Amino acid sequence: MTRSPEATRFVLVAGTTETARREGISAAGADADLLSTTPAADAELLTYGRPVRTETVPVSPSGCPTPALVTRAVRELLDVELTVVDGGLAEPTAAPTVSVGAGVGRDIGEQDPVPTAYGAFEAARQFGRKLPTNELWLAETIPGGTTTALGVLRALGEEAMVSSSLPENPIERKEQAVREGLEASSMEPGDAAGEPKRAVRRMGDPVLATLAGLTTGAVETDTAVTLAGGTQQLAVGALVRHTGYEGRLGLATTSYVADDRTVDLRSSATDLDLDLTVTDPGFDASDHVAMERFVAGEAKEGVGMGGALTMADRAGIPMADVRERFAAVYDDLLGEHAADTTPNAGGASR
């Protein structure tokens, strides 16, 4: 095989917001500590296929594995260049990361939750301009990120609702958090229309700032961008539209987000002129434990899962193969007879 600078590149932006510490808004991790470990672990899972510094695979309280395992499974089937960008990690990760100066996001209820937003947006924009690739897929991992996505949408004056990693979307909790945030920032909904950097600094998180900057830089140099994810990526699309960019922008997500009755993803995507692709991994065709929590409506998206499924589909890889590989990745890491994930114990025997 040969590699060319023009290869499709998948970029994961991994970061944190203290908004995730609010009770009942995220399933990305079994407890508050895991919420800050999850993005570092997701980055390692995607890079190495197993936790390295983080040592544990993120699993929700009810047992749903991180969607990173699905994206990793696709990466094992498809040759795609991966780059991880530090979008405000709270813990060191063994995954190599590009720095754009993003710091940990503070709670949305604070007056200035993302002081690094402007700098991260601009550094990410420069990186997006210079990245030698023709096709960029952008993914995120940030527990609590749908709440800050809602904050950004409201600050921009967009009506879209956001989805949830929980089976029951805690919309009222999120709207309460956003009201607190708007009040702390002395803003009304729509006050940051046309001012995306202000919107993300006052009401967002460092991952949204980084993704919006990356997208803006990439499209400035005619790189095709697909936002891989659900309603958090919808917020990124909104931020990019509010920079004034009117060109093509893709959104690729899972059927779980598209089918979420608490949101209307299709009409929100239409409102923002995003080319929407929805991919169903067909997990209901399997009785594997790794898939049943997704079928029950948990997780739904994250770590670019929907984008990865779309890439697999476009490359002609049957979803049955994706499911089989996902099951193998899960069994190796989390199955009944999983090798211990402590240093190298599983590596040699696999």
Add this chain to the structure above:
Amino acid sequence: MTRSPEATRFVLVAGTTETARREGISAAGADADLLSTTPAADAELLTYGRPVRTETVPVSPSGCPTPALVTRAVRELLDVELTVVDGGLAEPTAAPTVSVGAGVGRDIGEQDPVPTAYGAFEAARQFGRKLPTNELWLAETIPGGTTTALGVLRALGEEAMVSSSLPENPIERKEQAVREGLEASSMEPGDAAGEPKRAVRRMGDPVLATLAGLTTGAVETDTAVTLAGGTQQLAVGALVRHTGYEGRLGLATTSYVADDRTVDLRSSATDLDLDLTVTDPGFDASDHVAMERFVAGEAKEGVGMGGALTMADRAGIPMADVRERFAAVYDDLLGEHAADTTPNAGGASR
């Protein structure tokens, strides 16, 4: 294709030492500023195939391109996982990097040139222990690094001499720098025998500390390690031997280092019980401008060039193919009709 965590992994440790600012000791860059840019650029070249944040391809004053282009050429022919570790970079790089806490190295003539040596060694060791791979190839890029390698060898009491990126090895300048360093550290040659971390902190550079830590951690978990490089990697081998490790350790370098009459690489490798592999890229069979400076004795090694050639050879890739690809990489980036290397200008047309 599929990726497995057991894949062979090539790790580049990129960093700096202010020792490179001493006159006449390095060819890795056309002027003093480029000396600090070179490792960041090498990391980008290996990762993306072109400069990204750094914008220029390192070239010596006489026109010898960085050996990163040779290693990149091999990477385009062979599927090898790449990880870049920040071994004390002075400039930001767009290449994703793993942090082990290494800071910029100060001049060898100072009393404590590598204050981050202990921390970087231990963090790199943990990373080396946990990295899921069966076979690790370790490479370096650090201008001025042969002088600090000499410093480490002398501090450990090893007799080996170091090579040079210049056609005429400025041995006297290096020995003078080492004498100054020993004096500043109140040390005699051999005073740090059996104390590798002390040797590298007082007389080395952050890349040597990181590489020695990585190697130590990897061999502790039975990962096969090959040090890809010349006499700087010989110093890494010496550091690892002085930790007490007596097991297998490989050294893979180019014929240019092995043929350097100012050093006796073969006997030095034997003294340290390193399994030496020497690969000749056959550049003298070509009249391409990219190769003639190497044939004239410049550069010789760096950015894992010798290791990359060895990997290509073991994979059955003819050296003629490596030369052809190297010429193509060079022509694209530096040739007469090279595309401008400013942001994305070259990307679209290649």
